[in-house]
Amino acid sequence: MTETETLVQCERRGAVGLITIDRPKALNALNIATLLQLETALTDLENDPAIRVIVVTGSGERAFVAGGDIGDLDSRRGLAHYQEFAEVIHRVFRRFELTDKPTIAAVNGWALGGGTELLLALDIRLVAKEARVGVPEITLGLFPGAGGSQRLIRQIPLCRAKELMFVGEQIDADEAVSIGLCNRAVPRADLLDEALGMAARIAQKSxxxxxxxxxxxxxxxxxxxxxxxxxxxxxxxxxxxxxxxxxxxxxxxxxxxxxxxxx
Known part of the structure; x- marks a missing residue:
């Protein structure tokens, strides 16, 4: 990555801020540089009094966030990971969780691993019918370590959360809605309009x-x-x-x- 490469796009559409994770060739996987730009985008929108609601999506049709950057993870050992990547991703996701402005996830494609962990930190989740959601870290000898192991058990039934994490399965949009992980499944072609429309309705409130x-x-x-x-x-x-x-x-x-x- 060059110093000037943009990995996260930030737009203002009236009272709605739109954040797009923009690494389509890497399926919008999260590395430290992407996370830092994601944090900067959030800060900019938080500090803009004209922005009342924030929508987060991924670029392209394949992925919202396909997870962490596996090559980057493989290059790390415990203490370095704890002090570097884990420190950043926990801070950024927690900031999204704590922001006073309502947030909406527009899950346009795969939301796996870190992608599911990110949507768990957002308030409302709209998911494309074509998308897949899951925490498959166990298949890599890992487990959800960006807040997912704790947020998931607080947001869906405990037995289902354990099954998702122990088996590492991916579920479709309809099941994600049925277990309460997402709010609504819509056709991908309508997803962003649905998310922005909901955001605009919320933005009319105090x-x-x-x-x-x-x-x-x-x-x-x-x-x-x-x-x-x-x-x-x-x-x-x-x-x-x-x-x-x-x-x-x-x-x-x-x-x-x-x-x-x-x-």
């Missing part, structure tokens, strides 16, 4: 309320129910201090669309 809602959901998952309910009570109180909450109520009473500003 960005402040979305931010506080995401934090309420994220924090509540880590709490016992009683604590999570108290947290929710406090967070909805913050929402009611916002101009957007009262704009929404007034717009409903006036029978007009609300004009949310994020204040």
């Amino acid at each position: 960005p402040l309320t979305l931010k506080l809602l995401k934090r309420t959901l994220r924090d509540g998952l880590e709490m016992p129910l009683a604590s999570a309910l108290s947290h929710e009570q406090a967070m909805i109180g913050l929402v009611l201090d916002s101009e957007d909450a009262h704009e929404g109520c007034r717009a409903f009473l006036d029978k007009r669309p609300p004009n949310f500003t994020g204040r």
Whole structure:
């Protein structure tokens, strides 16, 4: 890779930011350079107040992210991997998970290994009917090490998560939806339009309320129910201090669309 090679594209489409992982010849496999550009794209969109929702996809028709770069992984040993690649991929995926802006995965093709681990860190997952999803690391003598082993068991039934990781099978889009790993399967030709359309609908909502809602959901998952309910009570109180909450109520009473500003 040259210093000027672009591995991740970042576009602004109105209030929606579109991140495209752009290594089609490598099936959009993730190496350190790609991860760092992915992080930079996220930072740019997070810091842009005009952007309210972020969509992530892969270039080409074959792969969303086909996994990590196996040749790169084979060149590493434990401590170096822990300090270099693993440190970066965990940080980047966690940043996507924690960003206050809603995120949507447009899974256009294979999402294997690191590809599935990336979509696990995103809020909503639309998947092309032609795509395949899975964590086949066990077939290489590895296991999901970019957060997948922990996020997967928290997001789908434990027995199914174990089966996917122990067997290393790939599943089709319909099954990914049926087990709750993805939201909806759509034809590949319609995928990006579906994702951008959903993003545009979300972008019409109050960005402040979305931010506080995401934090309420994220924090509540880590709490016992009683604590999570108290947290929710406090967070909805913050929402009611916002101009957007009262704009929404007034717009409903006036029978007009609300004009949310994020204040």
